[in-house]
Amino acid sequence: MTTVILRTITRLVLPLGFVVSFAFFLQGHNLPGGGFIAGVLTASVVALAYLAYGLDVVEEDVFGREVETAVEHVQHGVVRDYQTLYAAGLAVAVAGGLAAMLYGYLTDTTIPFMTQTFRYATVPLFGHIELASAVVFDLGVYAVVVGALLTIISVVGAE
Amino acid sequence: MATFILGLPYDSNVQPTPDLWVLLALVGLPFAAAAATPLVARALGNRTAYYAAAVAAVCFGLVVTLAGTHGGAAVSWVGPLSVSLGFYVDGLATLVGALASGVGVLVFLYSAGYMRGEPGQPKYYATMLAFMGSMLGVVYAGDLVVLFCFWELTSVASFLLVGHYSDRRDSRYAARKAMLVTVGGGLFMLVGFVLLASTVGTYSLAAMLAEPAATRAAVERAGLLLPILSLVGIGAATKSAQVPFHVWLPDAMAAPTPVSAFLHSATMVKAGVFLLGRVRPILVGDHWTEIFVALGLCTMLVAAILAVCASELKELLAYSTVSHLGLIVAGFGFTGALGSETAVFHILNHAAFKAALFLVAGIVAHEAGTRAFDDLGGLRHDLPITAAVAVVAALGMGGVPPFNGFYSKELLFEASYEFAHHAGGLAWLAPVVAVVGSVFTLAYSLRFLAVFFGERPDTLGHVHRAPWSMTGPPVALAAIAGVIGLGGITAALGAPLAPVESFVGWVVGATLGPEAAGHAASFHYYLPTYVSPAVVMSALAIAGGIVCYLRWRTVRWATRGLLGALPVLRADGWYDGFVYGANHASTRVQRALWTGHLRTYAAWTFVGAVALAGFGYLATGIAVPTAGPTLGAGLTIILAVAAVAAVAAVRAPSHVAGVMALSVVGFAVTVFFVLASAPDVALTQVVVETVTFVVFLVILDKLPSYYGRIERSRAARDAVISVLVGGLVTVTTLVATDASPDAIATYFVENTVEQAGGHNIVNVILVDFRGLDTLGEISVVAMAAVTVLTLIVMRERGETP
């Protein structure tokens, strides 16, 4: 019975959670939020799905894989992808910082690591919006948090 | 050397300065040769000894070429510290350098026979060569650091050589003992050197020796004379096995006999007395005399008694070496030329007769298969040449005229008599002790000789003739000893042995303090033809020695009884006591501190931090500000909630209750952040709290529900520590909130929008102003995941370190 309720709630919360975390991510530069909070929210929502359906079910139904132990999760299962996710997040964060340096080399100036910039652009429908390079970094933060948290939760959950 | 062979008087003004390259070659060659030894040994096998002997011979040649020179030569090493790779040549260096290389040649030749067929020869010869290089380095060092360098290397070489038979427990014990005593003593010496150098402003020994009076004055001004004297003295005493550091030398006899002959009689142990001679011009004075005369004579007597008690050849020789080193130390201790003459001449004499005797002992042990006195006797028939060598050398050791040891001992008597005559009072003990020591010396010398005479025990099997490679070197040494002895007779007849006198005079000149500098180069020795106090003392010593030998059993019974009553004389106790005591203390300290309980460790960490910070606050005498409450009601209430919940967590009867209490703390803290206008922090706090507690509950589910009952005494102790920490935090908060600096924060408020294009300043700081912090932070998050994975994956592997 509890499972049914939980699954129902999960179905409701899952999309909502993604939307909220997306909003938090986007507004971070101007309002409370940012990559970290968005990341934790996303991870929590997915964790909720695990709680409702179980890790193995997610593996089987969503990814069509057969995994049992924690180690198998690490090697073949979704944890493998989470690991890639946080590594990629780190890579994005560093790459964003390196881009400035690279731009410096191309233009023959010295621009330090992680120098950010921003532009205001006018986009149809949205009007006057701001494009900040720091968002790339924040995206990296988001990916790291989601990947790392889900890794830990999956591993603990699989025990 | 040509100067001495021609018998010309020494004159420092005409001496050229030494060539740096020759010195570098002299010191470097043995090390290079040592490095090449493994390869050479592969080609030469048992004949490696001749290679080593050749190297030593080349070194001896270089020593001879340097003998006509005087002064320093240096190349910069560590400029800012005024440390240079400096060398210094004078008489003393030449004497001990000639011993190191000359005895080296003979010992290597002897090794050809002694070590034949033994395993580990490459290691043996390499270490011996390295030792010779180190010894030459010590001798020719013109810089305190260089001297110390080679000094410690001789100790290391000695460690490796004493432990040559590393399978044997006694060898390992002896090696470690030698290392602990000599290297440990070296450290004291280093401190002395550092003090000396800091006072004088340079590590250059050559510079100090060029101006001994000024150096000494500087040291005295700094009030460091006695400390430096004592520290350097400890270095010398440990190396030269002076009482009470003589414990290591007898045990070091576990080394192969050539090692004993080379390191532990002729050279390494001479490094200590060499050092005294080296610094004597700078440091000699009243303190000097008190310390070293007492030390030397005490050692001479104690070790002579111990030698009488010895039951085998090498043990006897070891104690005898200690005793003679004591004689040399005492000689250097006396102020003035006479003391120096005693010491220098005895260094030479002792090297000749003692190395010869060790080699004799080696031959006996090698050919007869035993070194115990009780099993030996009448060997003159089996080993006639060896017996002849033993006679010359042992009588020299015993101080019987006209053998070489007699003359230096005569000088000691003369010096001690003059000293006593001059100082009076307790100083009269000096000649008395010298004579008593000499009595025992002659007694044990005769006992050593007895091995070759008298009845041949039946138990003794067939004794081989030793090969020439083994008899040759002691014969050479005995010949030198013999010639020096004969020189005394010819001198009495008006034809002194000029080269020896001139050479010794040169050496003595190098060890004189500024006040006695005029005496240089006028050294003479001869068989006395008239009665003087020294002659009377000699006569007493010889008569006493003969009587003692004739009453050997009684004497030995008495000395052994004395030793039984005063085991402190052997002094092994302090060393073993130190080692076992330290081991014991080690275990106790480790057990007492590392209890294995995390709370002990945490308690100390807390207490340490509180102590440090508290000390800081007290030292500056901060006034703890106590303004009235400024927080609004909301914040006050929410803080109270947090505090109460935290206390509830402490008192929680179960884990789950604890988690609930903690979540209240977390909730209160969140509200606090909201009220304190920190929306980002509050949001983060909420999500982090939630996830943490979910994980916590999942984990708790797998753990046993343990409700620790807290002992009253422990609770009280922990409460005290906790309150201390809480107090520290309270004080810190008060002083930190009391200040109102111009914080850099205003910059962010003013510049965020224009410069970084964001309105949420906190987020802009995180991703832009202080993005590097965030990069580190996400690295930590990623690593946490990596580590959690490691914990799980590696568990499955069951891999142990």
Added chain:
Amino acid sequence: MTTNLVIAPVLVALVTAITCILVRFAPRVQRTCSLVGVVAYSATTFALLARVWPANTLAYQVGNWRAPYGITLVADPLSGFMLTMTAVVAPLTLVYSVRHLKAPGQRVSYHTLFHFLLVGSTGAFLTGDLFNLFVWFEVTLMASYGLVAFYSGRDGTLAATRYVVLNLVGSSLMLLAVGGLYGVTGTLNMADMARWLAAASPAEATPVLGLSLLLLAVFGLKAGLVPFQWWVPSAYAAAPAPAAAMLAGVAKKVGVYAVIRVGFVVFAAADPTFTLGGLAGDLLAAYGPVLFALAGASILVGGLAALDRPTFEETLAYSSIGQVGFIVLPLAVAAAVPDLRTVGVAAALVYALNHALAKPLLFLVGGLVEDAAGTTELDVLGGLAGRSPTLAGAFLVGGLSLVGIPPLAGFFGKLLVFRAAALGDATVALAVAVAGAVLTIAYVSRTWNRAFWGERTDVVASMGALDPVRLAVVVALAGCIVAVGVGFGPVYGFAEAAGHVATGPGRDAYVRAVLGGGVA
């Protein structure tokens, strides 16, 4: 003058760490990446060193935000010295690791953690910001947790748990101190804080000493000084041998470095006429007795405890506590006697260099023995010298360097420690140093006697062949120790240049380089 070279070592290590996760399913590629990465790390470090040598201070404003608002990285001789040390030890240790650890362990995390350890220590050596220092500490620690817990067995889990708990306490204390310092001085930038202190009135600056000493306690925890030394033995014994080598050789030095950088560069800047309650001299003078107590206790406790340990690596771990005491002892003298600041810091650095070379060497020797013989129990070892003279020779070099036998690196370490104490008339410090040195002789000779000499035991007799690559690494470290000692002239010049940051003019140069002519 800005050059991206300043941050390059951090980035190289970071990129390598990330790459090692991404390519983890291709072990061969991963190994290659890791090795190439560490070589690149050393190359960039040496390139940076060339720019810093002999006395340059390069400030690097990350994100192009001028100090004190952004985070500043600073490369000067002091950080250069620590980085060079790391750049020598890290590649050798990694080469050793590749042969030492089994393939799955390497794949799952070892390389990543190794490079993150480099990221953390390098960041800590370079940063000019107090809170950023906290972050790099945490990076270093997190990597260390992973390495200590690596084998995930009985010892690893317990050691890591203790290590984590103690360091979480440490982190709280550090934030307490850093936050307090921000509250009092209004800045986090070290140069800016030094500037503030130089201008502050005694009344304003009074809380700084307590806060700075709280910080010192945290640094003491990282460095493993008594009474914060508890985690050391079990952590080092549980970690894989090459990881222990890195922890003892590099990570521990981060704590010592922080004492020098924060204590001598920042807090010593306070007005010298500032008189404390009972103590004369500047703010740093109060560090004198404190550092002396910590160092002296470490030397004695560590040295004594190391004396009778049953295994090779336990002896080394306890010895580490004592050796760090030797590093800190001259700092105590330097703190107490303003004239000796350069001398004392230089002495500490030289000793740190010695320990950074000798201790990894010894841990790696232990690892080889463990791997070949299956144990490092001194009771069941014996006759190793006959089994492998090369290994024995390398151990002897490392051990004798710890003892302080010339002409090895350790000799100059001891000489300078003695010298600093002698110049400072610190008789008790001299006595403690000598006592500690005697204890060092005792435990080194004991280990040698029991493991390398003696009859060859069954365990040793049945030992497999020693891996030539790992043996070569050990020999290379021994070579470094000899080279540092024989060619000590330039090494000391470097250490002295690094020590200059602790003096007035040196500090001014640092502040100027960071803040650019005193604007702020």
Added chain:
Amino acid sequence: MSDAEVVLALALGVLFTAGTFLVLRRDLVRVVFGVLVLSQATNVYLVTMGGIGGVAPILGHGGTITDPLVQALVLTAVVIGFATTALLLVLVYRTYQEHGSIDLDDIQGAVR
């Protein structure tokens, strides 16, 4: 900002006292409780280092803005603490698996 915050200081004192007392327990779970309390208290402390009483540091809302820097620092500290705590929890679990107990007095490693 220039007045010492007595109430805050006392509350933090209590929180640290409680946290310390918990860290000194033999029950590993309580030790984790203690560490958590300490880090919560540290975060509260850190936020107040910039002073209390301004408006949230989001521009465009007017008023005196409270110190944003300390909030950024706290965020970093919270995340790092969070990651470390997560690891610690898994370590506690693994320690229990290896040693069969969470009573620190029972658990003994090879090296103490």
